[in-house]
Amino acid sequence: MNTPEIHARHEAEIGALPSTVYELVTNVSLWPVIFRPTVHTQVLERSVEGDRFEIWATVSSGEVNTWRSRREFDAVGRRVTFRQDHDNPLFGLMGGGWTCAPLDGGRTKVVLEHRFTPPPDQADARERIVRELDSNGAAELEALRTVSVLPGGVDMWRLTFTESVGLTGSAEAAREFIWDADRWPERLPHVTGLELVEQKGGAQDMTMQTRAPDGTVHTTRSVRVLLSDGSIVYKQTRPPRALLGHSGRWDFRSDGSGSSISSTHTFLLDPAGVAEVFGPDVPAQQASHRVRAALSANSRVTMEHADLYSAAAGANR
Known part of the structure; x- marks a missing residue:
């Protein structure tokens, strides 16, 4: 039937x-x-x-x-x-x-x-x-x-950027460092707490507390997936107040010229959140620069520590 x-x-x-x-x-x-x-x-x-x-x-x-x-x-x-x-x-x-x-x-x-x-x-x-x-x-x-009604259109409030760091060790070790996020509080200076839940099928549900340069602590929640090509993608299911959405990707390259790790962020600003967090007179472009600087700083620290981990892993083999 x-x-x-x-x-x-x-x-x-x-x-x-x-x-x-x-x-x-x-x-x-x-x-x-x-x-x-x-x-x-x-x-x-x-x-x-x-x-x-x-x-x-x-x-x-x-x-x-x-x-x-x-x-x-x-x-x-x-x-x-x-x-x-x-x-x-x-x-x-x-x-x-x-x-x-x-x-x-x-x-x-x-x-x-x-x-x-x-x-x-x-x-x-x-x-x-x-x-x-x-x-x-x-x-x-x-x-x-x-x-659809964002002032000036979605492109005014959206930004994608990518940064890369060369690796002393292997891309595989750097991937291991990024995927083992439950150990970030002991490995990364800006991560003060993290709860990681492994889902059926391999996805991760991650709630993380990070300390900003001004000393304030922010809590975000993300879902992460390890793709078949070895990259790690994620989506913040609880983004910061200034954002409507934030997604990202970690890529790991290894070839004849060496190894590297890359971090890509895409975020969409929330005009009301921008006014609340940065002030009512801060334009979208300036708010975008501030958000990018904060995301870039955390990603770069993470990639630099992933490099240190990969170098140590290589030295211990």
Whole structure:
């Protein structure tokens, strides 16, 4: 007996043009700093007609799930249709679409639709999936409502930057240092406390306290994933007050010219948070410089200590 297909629909009115909302939906590289559930995305194929990508995202339990989706773009109709490549253990076989329809006054009606066939061996799958879609769908629409009306556009408030440090030892040892974050309080001067929870499937849920140069201590929470290429990606699920979103990536290179570690950050400023943290007269560019300086300082210290660890590991072999 075939399991019947189930449909879910979520919609919202957003105070931005359909073209603006459509761009946010189609550009999956932005999703980790826009959508609360999205930890990381990796585009596998892309053209003007559509794309195919892999996504890592959290569910209500906090665990990270991953799947691959294929999408088709209708730029004229401002519609995106999607379908997963394979059955998903949590959601079964799923597809759906986004529609960005124009309203009066330069507003947009956004409709997010899902259709899914629950896993046949899970009796409670329908109710569980509907709850997940309700939670994530509401969060994604609320994020679009916030990000699409950022003054001056999303690019004014978003920044990506990468820094690298050459390694004395091996890239493998540096990766070990970064992944073993539960030992950071004893290894890194700016980390005052850290709680690490290993999830099924290998992802990490990390709550960390760090001390800023002015002596204040900040608590952040992140989810981290070790990818098949050896890089480590993460998403702050509890970002600092000045940010709407923050994601990052650690990369480790080793070739004939030597070894290195790189840190990439992408963050999206929150205008209200910027005014609260830095003052109401601080412009986006100045706030971005301040956030970058703080993130860069911590990353550089971490990479320098990873280098020391890699050198010591090499000397002990």
